[in-house]
Amino acid sequence: MKKCTLPTAFPFQAPRPRLPSGIVLLHRTLGFWTALVFGFLYLPIVILVVYSFNASRLNILWAGFTLDWYVRLLENGPIIRAAKNSLIIASISTLLAVILGTVGAWLLHRYRFRLARSIQTLVAIPMVMPEILMGISLLILFATIGFNLGFTTVIIGHVTFSFPFVLVAVQARLQGLDPALEEAALDLGATPLQSFWFVILPCLRPAIVAGALMAFTLSMDELIVTFFTRSAASTTLPIQVFGLARVGLNPMLNALSAVFILATVAFVLFSAYLRKLNHR
Amino acid sequence: MSADASAAVPSGPDRRPPGWRAWALLAPMVLWLLLFVVVPAAILFVYSFCERDEVGGVIFTFTWENYQRVLDPVYLRIFLRSIGYAGLTTLLCVVLGYPVAYYIARAGEQRRNQLLLLVMVPFWTSFLIRTYAWITILKQEGLLNGLLQSLHLTVTPLSLLYTPTAVVIGLVYAYLPFMILPIYGSAEKLDHALVEAAYDLGAGPLRAFSSVIIPLTMPGIAAGTLLVFVPAIGMFAITDLMGGAKVPMIGNVIQNQFMQARDWPFGAALGVVFMLMFALTYVLLQRRGARLAA
Amino acid sequence: MKLPISSLLALSVLLAPSALTAAGVVNLFGWSEYVPQAVLDGFTAETGIKVNFETFASNEELLSKLVAGGGAYDLVQPSDYAAEVMIRRQMLAPLDPAKLPNLKNIDPALMRLPHDPAGAYTVPYMTGTVGIVVNTGKVHEPIRGYRDIFQPKFQNRLVVLNDSRELVTWALYAQGLAANDVTPANLAKVRPLLAEWVKLVKVFDSDSPKTALLNGDVDIGVVWSGEAAILWTQDRKFQYVLPAEGAHQFVDVLAIPAKAKNRDEAHAFINYILRPEVSRLISAAFPYTNPNLAARKLLTPEELANPASYPKGGRLETFRDIGKTATVIDKLVTDLKSAL
DSSP: OOOSSOOOSOSSOOOOOOOOHHHHHHHHHHHHHHHHHHHHHHHHHHHHHHHTTBSSSSSSSOOOBOOHHHHHHHHOHHHHHHHHHHHHHHHHHHHHHHHHHHHHHHHHHHBOOTTHHHHHHHHHHHHHSOHHHHHHHHHHHHHHTTOOOSHHHHHHHHHHHHHHHHHHHHHHHHTTOOHHHHHHHHHTTOOHHHHIIIIIHHHHHHHHHHHHHHHHHHHHTOOHHHHHHOOGGGOOHHHHHHHHHHTSOOHHHHHHHHHHHHHHHHHHHHHHHHHHHHHO | OHHHHHHHSSSSSSOBOOOHHHHHHHHHHHHHHIIIIIHHHHHHHHHTTSEEOTTSOEEOOOOSHHHHHHTSHHHHHHHHHHHHHHHHHHHHHHHHHHHHHHHHHHSOHHHHHHHHHHHHGGGGSOHHHHHHHHHHHHSTTSHHHHHHHHTTSOSSOOOOTTSHHHHHHHHHHHHHHHHHHHHHHHHTTOOHHHHHHHHHTTOOHHHHIIIIIHHHTHHHHHHHHHHHHHHHHHOOHHHHHHHTTOSOOHHHHHHHHHTTSOOHHHHHHHHHHHHHHHHHHHHHHHHHHHHHHO | OHHHHHHHHHHHHHHOTHHHHHHTEEEEEEETTSSOHHHHHHHHHHHOOEEEEEEESSHHHHHHHHHTTOOOOSEEOOBHHHHHHHHHTTOEEOOOGGGOGGGGGBOGGGTSOTTSTTOOSEEEEEEEEEEEEEETTTOOSOOOSHHHHSSGGGTTOEEEOSOHHHHHHHHHHHTTOOTTOOOHHHHHHHHHHHHHHHHHEEEEOSSOTHHHHHTTSOSEEEEEHHHHHHHHHHOTTEEEEOOTTOEEEEEEEEEEETTOSOHHHHHHHHHHHTSHHHHHHHHHHSOSBOOBHHHHTTSOHHHHHOTTTSOOSOOEEOOOOOTTHHHHHHHHHHHHHHTO
16 A cells, blocks of 8 residues: 655654553544444344344244254245345446546546536435435336336446445545645656556545445445336345345344355455465 | 646646546546436426326426425424434434544554454345344343343333434444545545644644544545435434334435325425435535635 | 137247247236245246246335336236226236136125226235234233224334324224225314324334334234234234224235236236135235135134134225325324424
8 A cells, every 4th residue: 555645844754753652542542432333333233143043033032043044044045146136236336336436536626627516416416315216216217218127227226326425435535635646646757547547546545445335335235226226137135135024024134144244254354364374 | 638737736726627538537427427317306307396196197287386385394394303313313423433433544554444344244234134133122122121120220121212312323323334434534544644743742632633633534524424414314214113103204205205195296396305405505515615725 | 819819929939939938927026025935936837937026015116116117017916005096097907807717716705896896907815904903911901993092091002004094094983984085074083183193102113013012112003914913823912903993904916017918927827826725825924814715715723713814893994096185194194293
């Protein structure tokens, strides 16, 4: 990761001075606070995972340990198919959202477009547009132009409401980004495109990662726009889950969430472990 | 291109007039917005001047009636309440999320992405399942009440679920990551030398935090506020599930026009007013921001 | 009728090879958790016709998706009043009774209801009622009707459907009026009563009102009979009562959209569902009232004893589409709720 500020006053990196006790205290407090917030974030998740092993169908009393819900989950064709669809749709729409959002944020930041303010406001509209309005109006549009519902229409819907999130996150990082950074690249003979690719983009990486995570998450959990733009073949997980949970919670859904979360957490831990091995 | 760029640099702001290449790069996004935001919004705009027929269809006439109905004090009150809930949610998200974002930004390079991912992972499960987990915790015979009773902190179980408190918990839970992530994006680039300079100049940690760190990460806070406050106004599922659907939010009202009442024109009118109010506020804020920057 | 279709089919096979696979498909738009997977699989195994099953979670979802122009469906599963809207908007195709020999199994009383007076467009799938479910472990007073439960002593102990039309209907019944008598004068009459009622309710939930009852957050509910039936199978303390003043009966039906392409397959599917042994599977999974009299003979005594599935007596009425008054009702209930 490149440093995103030019060395200005200090030509060399001074050895890190001993931190004052105040700053250490502050960091400890922050660490403690972070742990608490993570506890808040994961509390329902822990409960949900625990109940996925509950023999009772109802999320109420503990009736003994079982793996039955996991077996039923694996046997449930529609759910597995919907999970696959969701992953495909979320991946593609995240990719598109990141491209549209990042390029858009950079261009709006870098150039004085006429109508820039209108474009900026337009970008924010999908964030405020109630999902039902977006869903129905997109469906009317697709029906009018005779576009068959399917994966494409769902992805179009998802990109529309998720790319503004990427754009806003990237813009926040661009604000106050040292302009000298790009100028230096340009002075050294890079084309604007090269300076964007080799200098700006690496600097934006944290915001892009954050934006991509948001876009993926939004796509994985969207219900209403998807309902109106999908076909039977492109049904996503939230729709399947909503249908099941409509008649009361089913521990199979807990099992499904547990699989998702544990797979991701395992992936995170495993990649950390691999890195550690490589560093040795 | 690089020539006129360096020529533009001395003259104040770093923004350049766009060449055709910049326009060409921006074109996909503008096209996307036109096709999938402007056109659908235009459809709704047309509908908002129409009338509902007997069977719930749309008669294409011209009437102001739907907009007159929007001004009814009932809807105004609901709108204000939605803004109130969204505002409180945003505030709590900043308070809870800011330290987390800052902590993650200061963590080691590899840990950073892992922690970020861990912030997001709970949200890859369905909203409904997460909410049901909260119901398990908060309900009358639930885990929290059980804990409180076993610790003898309370004798009779507290009514937690289906209260405004439950709604706020649900809202904060749903939107917290959308505050943490943008703040992280701007805290990560924070030059730590500046913070250390503040310490060297004798500022205490709190002082350094409030007068150096927070102002420098303001763009992140602003972005997070936008990403939390705006969607939270239109949110209705959480108020339904955790609040028992007792008090309608503006999102419920709009949803109902397309579902139960089948009055699409009125629903469209509500939506148009909602979006216009937002766009207006947004433009005004941008203008003020631009003036402040100048 | 048979000859031209088969010759047309043969022709289309000659013209386009892909038509062959298209003929073996039925696109069903139905309720989630209302059609057992085993029934779909059984139909495909027997006929070779593939079922593309797309789900919705409320009549309103179904209507709005269809009205906005979505989907190419061969078979839809609305409730009575939604079917009535679709018939009035000419969105449904008439059924061909010759292709539905099993229609004779259906309770004739359910075939000529006001939403489809000639029985030309719809076939009942399941029926049910909206009634009161009481946790007799916590409530010892006798409960007979709406007036008994909307009482100050039950404040914050009630769950009711989150549906404006339902709420208004109960209030109409409580005042001795009929469910479909939704006139401005009558609405004005029930308004003060509803204003009191709304204050007493702890939870409004149409999707899974049983959750709040099972969790012990409330003790009394006005819910779909299917929800009450599930509660009863969980614990006999949950007793179902059909309100004495009158109760809403709903009939969920199968119907073929006017634009459907695979009508033969759709008819074949309806006829398959109407078989007693198939219909019996649906009852086992979703304990609503089975309109299929031949299938009812196959039910277990316990299933038949469920007071929510097969309630005794009661004054029942189905909903009619009330046109623009739906808007007025929505405003009324929004108004009352936002005053809370």
